[in-house]
Amino acid sequence: MFAATLQEEIPLLGGDVTDGVVRVGDTVRRPTRSSTRSVHALLRHLEAVGFDGAPRVVGLDDLGREILTYVDGDSAARPLPAYAVTGESLAALATLLRRFHDASASFVPPPHAVWEAGSNDDAAPELIGHCDITLDNVIFRDGTPSALIDFDMARPTTRLFDVVTTLRHWGPIADPVDLEPLQRSLEIGPRLRLFCDAYGLAPRDRRRLLDLARLRFDRSYHAMRAKAVTVGGGWARMWAGGAGERIRRACAWLENNQDELHAHLI
Ligand SMILES: Nc1ncnc2c1ncn2[C@@H]1O[C@H](COP(=O)(O)OP(=O)(O)O)[C@@H](O)[C@H]1O
Ligand SMILES: [Mg+2]
Structure with a gap:
């Protein structure tokens, strides 16, 4: 005991x-x-x-x-440490996500499994994804992403949807006004490419990535707003703290930059 x-x-x-x-x-x-x-x-x-x-x-x-x-190491608390924004850590995060997906793909959920509701892809689910790979939910060891934590949002989804969620936070796909100082000099197009290469993302998924990112923004906005009302607590605090506006700004930024970003992916 x-x-x-x-x-x-x-x-x-x-x-x-x-x-x-x-x-x-x-x-x-x-x-x-x-x-x-x-x-x-x-x-x-x-x-x-x-x-x-x-x-x-x-x-x-x-x-x-x-x-x-308890997973030993550090989560990338603000202000972000320099090691959290390097290309090396982004590539290591992509290989960690790939290893997680390959391990998860053979999982057969128990009968009557219950998963947290959230935004999703329209394509048929391929596996149980993490669906919440934020800056806080990655544990670094010796400056390298080595574990994922906080599987509360895990649910049936596609590999691409989990990649999109991860890149929203780690590309990041965001309006520059919402970035941490260390993230402002990052070149997002090449980072999306680096992540997809390290993950080994299929060409058809690369072509769909940014369209799905825009769809996800729209769906996440509504899913988060609903949780802020129905669940309250931390969801309501995040919403009151401007989460919805950040999603809207990120989506507008993506729309303005989509062609240039897409060119890096194909
Ligand atoms: N298994 C774990 N190992 C190490 N640190 C953890 C673990 N679970 C949570 N933490 C720490 O606690 C923080 C909050 O926990 P988390 O499960 O992510 O909650 P939330 O749902 O609020 O995001 C994490 O960002 C991390 O710093
Ligand atoms: Mg968390």
Whole structure:
């Protein structure tokens, strides 16, 4: 048994939406949700097939929280460290995502699996994607992305949709007014190309990437607005903090730059 009450609980404040994430020794405790059982089945599958870039499931504690292993390393907190914006780390993130996808592709979800709702591709799902690879949800070790955390948004999707979500945050595909100082000098077109090359993205997916990014912006805007109202909490805080306007600006920036960016992808 884990003696949760005897060990110090250290709040982990880096995330966006989940209240009550704490570190206890070598573990993380997080509130459960309706998708937790399905996410645990996914994480157990990743462990079984030898994917080392995700937390392991330990179980549930006596307060009903999920227990995951604490992944050693650093998440790229603001202000961003220089190593988080290099081409090397972008390429390493692409190979990490590819390894995750290849491991996830053989996962057969349990009957009646429940996944978090969110925006998605219209194409038929190919696997369970992470669907939330933000700056906070990547753990770096020695300056290199080495693990994904926070699988709350995992759901059936396409490889391309997960690539698009990752590039929204890590390209990043954003209006320059919303960028961190270190990101402002980045050349986005070549970075999209670098990521797709390192991932080994199929040519037909590269051709569809930016159209799907625009579709995703529109769908994410509505999905986030709905969650801000129906779920509240961190979603409402993000919305009140301008998340919707940032999506709108990013989409307009993409529309203005799509042809130039697309030329790097084909
Ligand atoms: N398994 C883990 N290993 C290491 N750090 C973690 C782990 N889970 C969460 N964290 C830390 O706590 C922060 C918030 O947790 P996260 O699960 O991402 O919550 P949120 O849903 O709010 O984004 C993360 O950004 C990270 O810094
Ligand atoms: Mg998070």
